[in-house]
Amino acid sequence: MGAGRESQNWKGYHSTRPRRQDHVPLLPPSVTTSKGGAKNPRCFVLVSTLAPNFAALSGIGLSRSEIVRLLRLRCRSVVSKLQYYLTLFGSSEAFLQALKFNCNLLTHSIESAVEPNVALLRECGLGDRDIAKLCVGMPWLLTANPECIGSMVARADGLGVSRESPMFRHAMHAVAFHSEEKIAAKMEYLKKTLRWSDAEVRIALSKSPMMLRSSEGMVQRMSEFLISEMGLEPAYIAHRPAMLAYSLERRIRPRYYVVKYLKENGLVSRDRDYYSALTPSEMVFLEKYICPHKQAAPYLAEDYDDACRGQVPDRFRFA
Template sequence: MLHLPKQLLSLRLPASPVILSLRRALLSTAAATDAPLGAFAAADYLVTTCGLTPEQALKAARYISHCKSTSNADSVLAFLSGPALRLSKADIAHIVSHDARILNCSVDSTLKARIASLRSYGLDDAQVRTFLRVATCTFSIHEKLGFWIPFLGSPEKLLRVLRYNYYLLTSDLDRVVKPNIATLRESGMSPANIARMCVPNSRLLTCNPDTVKSILERADKLGVPRNSPMFRQAVATTTSLGAETMAAKLKLFGETLGCSAAEVASAVRRNPVLLRVSGEKLRRVTEFLTRVVGVDTAYILARPAILMYSLDTRLAPRYSVMKALQEKHLIRKDHSFYSMVTSSDDTFRRRHTYPHKDLLPGLDDAYMAACRGKTAH
């Protein structure tokens, strides 16, 4: 059967449309059967050698389907897994699935030079590996590190941002990023404050400049002065909340605490991050504070930060310690619950559990177990 197409092609057939169509089909078949047995099958290679799923391989194969052999791709994989980088198979599969063009790169003239460039920005070996994992298209955008690392302050901060906002490395610096920074500067923030705020809220730097202006306008409506340190928190809050969501949160806050819009506005001015608390958490914490601890709405509104703490791992365990100490007359009945809540864990234990280990030997163990969501035995 393999010789049939060639035999048919040699026949003198009338040049009718049907015959011409048949001849073109036979020519195609002949070309396929003449292809070398070792021809590079891109999708198969991506699955069997690079570890991609069949679905990933189908999408990535077009970037390397022109290759005639696996030699260059093999050298790239050897470099990625070799002593210079020591990437795992899973890491390599992740990188290749997101940008298979890396398999076309020259190891000596491209990859080694670009890895050296990453290191020149202060990334150590572990950070280079992390960068390759989170910035899978790094081989086309590494030059932007020269802007971001000095702006954010360190490679660690850049890597932290890249884990959830890869757009830092794809956004246009001149048309998007720098105008957004300029707008934030005009609101009274210093470059250092902008960088600190944008590590957890990097969308401010990469979204449409008109959106940034809208975010600042919504922050102004919360009543926090732009020259106040809390204005950064107001901006961070309005970055994550749309106008309708913010209005709904303000209404829910008032309904849950049973207070007026003016009282809500006052509390939010002192702590804008309150609006990012979920409705369920707000309800549970408010119920605990009013029904169990026994404080009123005025107490909460004067100390709105108390609503930010975890009920299960902070408020309830520390309240249990406070009650145990009060029952043994080791602290006053009117001891400030808020002061116990806001101290660091080390400070709390040093002040309230360690000094009483003789009189209440299981107190610290019970407290730590409660913080882990367990009951000490």
């Protein structure tokens, strides 16, 4: 008897399921016949859901591939929320990138969850463009508890970065996953390793807050080369912390060798600042430090290439 009821229930289940002909491809036939199109059952939705959504999403400028990704979220209010996010992020590409890291963006209420957080970030001095850039990498900020954002702002303030500074967005990113205790410990390590005073570490962090994300091993290697080998003063580094973000192996060391060689051979002034050789693009560096010396130093370009590959040519071994 139980088996009979199960059989009836099973028949009833099948009778209530949508029939195959009630489904249509998520995209027009010209698209669904492509590789992985109509053969994929996920590429079918009910006509009643598809018709308004596909038209509306196309109407705001999204490509077909972008629409596929969004409609697969099966969020009924997806279209009504998209225009807000596209305005906030500035482009569909930026929004879809944020969506990769927080697929719940389209399930939260704009009015009660997202807009209050955006307003709070604006109150902190961040413009819409800064908010968009910050939230592309950390979209959870848009749906986080406001107290969490307030705590982040306080930690960023603690670095000494002005809220009016373009660096404040980077300061927010730098402290996002660090507690106050961890930040204090990292600042102490920077002071000890780079031989900075309290004032110098704050100067450096105000200019380059992402230093907090640097590994201790990297900071140690930088200290040994910049201070011990290049002979730079700790205070000099603190006022130019951007150099700590460059690659030691592929940028700092090779360019230092080139300038050192030019100085040793009287091809540039001995008071030439090393930092001025670190900041230009690769093309500008070659035009300024390599090309003018082709006759006086015909092997300089080759030696520089070797140094960029981690080698130390004999001509770059100084007494």
